[in-house]
């Protein structure tokens with residue numbers, strides 16, 4: 001085989017490898033972007049749709065592996081009073097911390 005063909009084949013091989021890596025990076029960025037869109041601006045907590053998807057994944061994983069799965073829920077009692085007494089901006093600040 002002429003040397004030119006060998007060089008061209010190797011070059012195409014590396015070019016293809018690079019394209020695959022770039023595609024993978026783009027897919028990762030897209031996943032991050034989608035996940036980012038599901039995050040509440042104030043609390044930085046993911047939305048209900050994201051929670052449902054993750055629960056689905058985690059429960060399936062727990063069933064398959066027999067490992068335990070836990071869910072922690074927090075509820076601030078009477079949070080409405082914080083808003084009424086100190087205003088919504090203070091309520092938002094409270095949620096952030």
Ligand SMILES: Nc1nc2c(ncn2[C@@H]2O[C@H](COP(=O)(O)OP(=O)(O)OP(=O)(O)O)[C@@H](O)[C@H]2O)c(=O)[nH]1
Nearest residue numbers: 042075076077078079080081083088089091092095
């Ligand atoms: N400041 C602020 N208030 C919010 C936000 N989202 C919801 N709220 C307020 O949270 C209150 C609802 O909270 P709940 O937990 O349902 O009600 P609660 O007053 O805490 O009552 P209990 O949980 O039953 O004790 C409402 O007054 C909403 O307006 C937010 O992003 N920022």
